[in-house]
Amino acid sequence: MVGLSAGEKHFLQGGIAQDLRSDGRKRLTYRPISVETGVIPQANGSARVRIGATDVIASVKAELGKPNPLQPDKGKVSIYVDCSPTAAPMFQGRGGEELSTELSVALQRSLLGGKSGAGAGIDLSSLIVVEGKICWDLYIDGLVVSADGNLLDVLGAAIKAALSNTGIPKVNISAAASPEEQPEVDISDEEFLQFDTSGVPVIVTLTKVGRHYIADATSEEESQMSSAVSFSINRHGHICGLTKRGGAGLDPSVILDMISVAKHVSEQLMTELDSKISAAEAYEAES
Amino acid sequence: MGPRDGGGIGDLAGEMEVDAFRLLFPLRFYERHLLESIRPDARPLGTARDTSVALGAVGSADGSALAKIGHTTMLAAIKMEVMIPSSESPDEGCVAIEFHMPPICSPLVRPGRPAVAAPVISKQLSDVILSSQMINLKELSLITGKAAWMVYLDIYCLDADGSLFDAALLSAVAAFSNLCIPAVSVNEDGRVIASSGENREGKTMKELLNKEKRKLTLSCIPFSLTCILHKKYILADPTAEEESIMETLVTVVLDSSTRLISLYKPGGPFLAYTSVVQDCIALTSRRVKELQKIISEAISDMEAD
Amino acid sequence: MAGKSATAPTTYSPSPSQRKQKPIFKDVDWVRPDGRGFHQCRPAFLRTGAVNAASGSAYAEFGNTKVIVSVFGPRESKKAMMYSDIGRLNCNVSYTTFSTSVRGQGSDHKEFSAMLHKALEGAILLESFPKTTVDVFALVLESGGSDLPVVISCASLALADAGIMMFDLVTSVSVSSLGSNLVIDPITEEESCQDGSLMITSMPSRNEVTQLTLTGEWSTPKIHEAMELCLEACSKLGKIMRSCLKEAASASQE
Numbered sequence: 151m152v153g154l155s156a157g158e159k160h161f162l163q164g165g166i167a168q169d170l171r172s173d174g175r176k177r178l179t180y181r182p183i184s185v186e187t188g189v190i191p192q193a194n195g196s197a198r199v200r201i202g203a204t205d206v207i208a209s210v211k212a213e214l215g216k217p218n219p220l221q222p223d224k225g226k227v228s229i230y231v232d233c234s235p236t237a238a239p240m241f242q243g244r245g246g247e248e249l250s251t252e253l254s255v256a257l258q259r260s261l262l263g264g265k266s267g268a269g270a271g272i273d274l275s276s277l278i279v280v281e282g283k284i285c286w287d288l289y290i291d292g293l294v295v296s297a298d299g300n301l302l303d304v305l306g307a308a309i310k311a312a313l314s315n316t317g318i319p320k321v322n323i324s325a326a327a328s329p330e331e332q333p334e335v336d337i338s339d340e341e342f343l344q345f346d347t348s349g350v351p352v353i354v355t356l357t358k359v360g361r362h363y364i365a366d367a368t369s370e371e372e373s374q375m376s377s378a379v380s381f382s383i384n385r386h387g388h389i390c391g392l393t394k395r396g397g398a399g400l401d402p403s404v405i406l407d408m409i410s411v412a413k414h415v416s417e418q419l420m421t422e423l424d425s426k427i428s429a430a431e432a433y434e435a436e437s
Numbered sequence: 438m439g440p441r442d443g444g445g446i447g448d449l450a451g452e453m454e455v456d457a458f459r460l461l462f463p464l465r466f467y468e469r470h471l472l473e474s475i476r477p478d479a480r481p482l483g484t485a486r487d488t489s490v491a492l493g494a495v496g497s498a499d500g501s502a503l504a505k506i507g508h509t510t511m512l513a514a515i516k517m518e519v520m521i522p523s524s525e526s527p528d529e530g531c532v533a534i535e536f537h538m539p540p541i542c543s544p545l546v547r548p549g550r551p552a553v554a555a556p557v558i559s560k561q562l563s564d565v566i567l568s569s570q571m572i573n574l575k576e577l578s579l580i581t582g583k584a585a586w587m588v589y590l591d592i593y594c595l596d597a598d599g600s601l602f603d604a605a606l607l608s609a610v611a612a613f614s615n616l617c618i619p620a621v622s623v624n625e626d627g628r629v630i631a632s633s634g635e636n637r638e639g640k641t642m643k644e645l646l647n648k649e650k651r652k653l654t655l656s657c658i659p660f661s662l663t664c665i666l667h668k669k670y671i672l673a674d675p676t677a678e679e680e681s682i683m684e685t686l687v688t689v690v691l692d693s694s695t696r697l698i699s700l701y702k703p704g705g706p707f708l709a710y711t712s713v714v715q716d717c718i719a720l721t722s723r724r725v726k727e728l729q730k731i732i733s734e735a736i737s738d739m740e741a742d
Numbered sequence: 743m744a745g746k747s748a749t750a751p752t753t754y755s756p757s758p759s760q761r762k763q764k765p766i767f768k769d770v771d772w773v774r775p776d777g778r779g780f781h782q783c784r785p786a787f788l789r790t791g792a793v794n795a796a797s798g799s800a801y802a803e804f805g806n807t808k809v810i811v812s813v814f815g816p817r818e819s820k821k822a823m824m825y826s827d828i829g830r831l832n833c834n835v836s837y838t839t840f841s842t843s844v845r846g847q848g849s850d851h852k853e854f855s856a857m858l859h860k861a862l863e864g865a866i867l868l869e870s871f872p873k874t875t876v877d878v879f880a881l882v883l884e885s886g887g888s889d890l891p892v893v894i895s896c897a898s899l900a901l902a903d904a905g906i907m908m909f910d911l912v913t914s915v916s917v918s919s920l921g922s923n924l925v926i927d928p929i930t931e932e933e934s935c936q937d938g939s940l941m942i943t944s945m946p947s948r949n950e951v952t953q954l955t956l957t958g959e960w961s962t963p964k965i966h967e968a969m970e971l972c973l974e975a976c977s978k979l980g981k982i983m984r985s986c987l988k989e990a991a992s993a994s995q996e
Contacts, residue, residue, distance in 0.1 A: 251852065255853045259956075263959065384959070389961075389962070389965060390958070392955060393954075394860075394955070397863035398864050399950025400950060400952075400954075401949060401951070402951055402973055405951060405969070406965075406966060409965065410962070495840055495884060496806055497842065497885075508794035512838075512883065516755075516845045517756070518754055519756050520753040520754075535839075540836070540879040541799070541811070541881045542795060543795045548879065587753040593883075595792075595810060596794050597795055621756050628754070
């Protein structure tokens with residue numbers, strides 16, 4: 151937890167009210183973003199994203215599995231976030247567990263869409279190999295290395311970068327003897343299919359401090375928040391997930407106002423992330 | 438502290454502070470009542486609290502019942518699943534009984550730390566229900582050696598106010614009397630599947646496995662009564678407060694023809710004399726008649742609906 | 743329940759786990775399985791004082807969803823807890839093994855406890871019980887859809903029954919989006935094939951939203967529509983809960 155003196159609190163809140171935050175940003179400006187891809191060679195895809203002092207690594211591992219009998223035409227994705235004890239003193243022991251679960255649930259909600267699979271950022275039906283028999287299971291792991299606020303947005307960006315870095319091996323299916331049996335598969339070492347990430351949304355969190363709300367809050371600013379709303383917004387400007395944090399109530403009209411602001415912010419963030427990701431991939435290909 | 442002191446405190450307290458006296462000197466409070474052969478809730482010593490049973494309380498179960506003894510509330514529900522019977526007893530089904538004390542039922546239970554009493558009562562319940570021969574396990578067989586019923590009986594304590602075992606057993610027995618075994622047939626893969634009404638009229642008509650045996654025959658139904666022994670007094674059907682103050686408990690389980698199935702006296706500072714045990718059994722046999730009436734009324738109420 | 747299934751792994755429920763014909767929700771003239779209108783909530787039955795052993799409790803029944811919530815405290819915080827000049831709120835949601843059609847499936851709702859906590863904490867005057875803890879425990883007896891909203895509403899009723907000070911009652915309602923339709927207070931069958939869902943937890947008299955979650959893809963006008971629907975239903979539910987509390991209070995006075 152961040153301890154602030156009364157003077158610091160006043161300075162911080164006053165800055166936000168005047169649209170000039172302690173680090174010189176405007177209310178809706180993000181800190182500088184840096185993206186690195188392919189940081190973990192064993193994973194099918196990985197990325198490290200830093201926004202300000204918040205540092206996060208995401209990895210994607212693909213394994214062959216069996217689809218859920220209730221949804222035979224879909225693959226499975228599981229998202230898990232771990233908060234490293236090095237990131238903040240409060241994560242030591244079991245302290246980070248609650249936050250880890252909260253972040254994992256929020257990311258699942260943002261990326262996986264409704265129960266029927268509609269609105270999912272990750273197209274689950276593209277993960278199917280043989281309907282009802284074999285599918286890809288994607289294990290997405292996020293690791294918070296250093297925490298300085300706005301974890302959810304950074305994790306969302308890291309997962310987006312890791313997914314666009316992901317190559318799923320091509321699978322050759324030898325014809326099965328009978329429909330009852332499990333078909334034999336041959337996983338190619340050379341051919342990879344690029345994962346389609348055009349539908350993956352970005353997450354924008356608006357944190358309410360005093361009467362105003364700010365984007366990309368640092369942990370100092372987060373300590374002064376009354377509530378925060380995270381929006382996950384895709385390329386079409388549609389909301390794909392929404393999570394509210396913080397106990398204080400919000401007026402419904404404020405939420406609707408926040409939605410339109412978040413949309414505007416997400417467009418800029420999406421463009422910036424896309425260029426950063428492609429630059430990182432180009433750099434990785436060169437080296 | 439002598440009796441004079443206690444009396445003095447009682448006089449000092451007066452009418453207004455009965456509750457304080459009850460909290461500070463619970464044992465003295467009770468003993469004063471016992472002298473007059475009455476309990477703080479206005480019951481005579483040998484009388485149980487108001488008891489009620491409602492059948493079919495859970496829609497998603499195959500058989501269920503809600504039993505209330507005073508404030509103590511138990512919800513029992515049975516789910517039937519299919520299993521492959523063990524090779525030792527190929528023509529018998531199985532009954533699994535579990536007693537749960539969720540954190541809602543008592544201030545003493547907290548999530549993550551299960552109640553100490555729950556596994557004890559679980560074990561007692563399965564011992565009594567299985568040893569009483571109430572259920573003929575052969576009736577649970579579907580295909581000898583291939584398929585049999587696994588009966589999952591889960592009992593949840595919703596409100597714990599003493600005599601948990603009595604209430605749990607009552608709800609378990611009532612749930613069994615409410616049990617309606619689903620009609621099943623065998624499909625091509627050898628799996629047993631439920632045959633719904635639509636299926637029967639459709640072209641995939643299959644032989645029903647269990648046409649007749651849709652209800653279990655319950656013989657020798659067990660009923661129980663817990664009593665507290667304190668000095669020369671026997672208190673039937675104690676509340677949670679009584680159980681916490683006076684520690685010697687005796688639980689007697691009799692079947693419907695008043696044969697003794699189980700007698701359980703878990704420690705406590707008071708020794709039970711033969712005559713006291715006989716008194717407990719006599720109280721229980723009176724209670725069995727009451728409970729039988731309550732159950733049969735619940736069943737006839739259910740049938741009338 | 744994991745241990746249970748490990749000892750008897752061979753059992754299975756005879757009722758088919760997969761429905762053969764998926765109901766077609768996308769039709770315009772589609773009728774909900776229980777015959778309700780799209781914007782019609784299930785009839786609610788609410789009672790306080792369900793559990794005698796608790797400081798306050800409530801029972802809620804919305805169609806087939808049946809929930810009991812007990813509130814204990816304010817009582818001493820656990821020994822390991824640090825000093826705190828505001829009270830703590832501890833929430834837990836559990837399911838009975840028979841709450842779902844297949845035995846023991848209801849237990850995978852770990853996040854519900856955290857969500858219940860988040861929905862309630864903004865409404866409670868935590869300053870009114872420093873150094874102590876209020877425990878809110880919920881048990882879902884039967885799960886029939888919209889479980890979490892029912893648990894949240896029932897929990898706020900139980901808190902009121904326990905005499906815990908709150909700014910307002912907390913009411914919660916969810917909406918499912920099925921094709922082009924929005925259906926309020928969905929049942930399990932509708933939830934299992936929904937395209938998206940939106941749940942609002944609000945304090946109706948203060949016109950504030952304490953908790954809001956959304957899944958699936960939504961356009962802004964649709965969010966507007968769903969929020970309006972939910973808030974309207976929340977204020978109606980708030981009135982029902984208020985009258986339930988008034989009834990209980992006048993009954994205890996007599």
